[in-house]
Amino acid sequence: MPGRTRPIDKFATAVGKCSKEGSAYGKCIVADYHNVHKDKCMTEFLRLKDCFLVSV
Template sequence: MPPRPILGFAKAATQCSTEAAAYGKCIVADYTAVDKDKCAREFMRFKNCYMRAARKGT
């Protein structure tokens, strides 16, 4: 059976729960006024954490 990419995504994302929570909290804080780059710093922290975790898992 071929590997399932979503499992790799889920595994990497669980290692970044703190960063994901911070990003989610930023978005929810003023969700009616979300625009480009509103939570860019939080998103980049989550993205970088995810990328590191995904590389370790491969």
């Protein structure tokens, strides 16, 4: 079906546009990956989420 975009294509586009936010979130998680818990790096996650929502 021409004109339809698959969800994975939308996700891939959003990931490409949010590399700075994704990198910041990843660095935050990796900084202390033995102590990952709920809400760790929440600020970075919310920035990444907001970027994804704007990009999609």
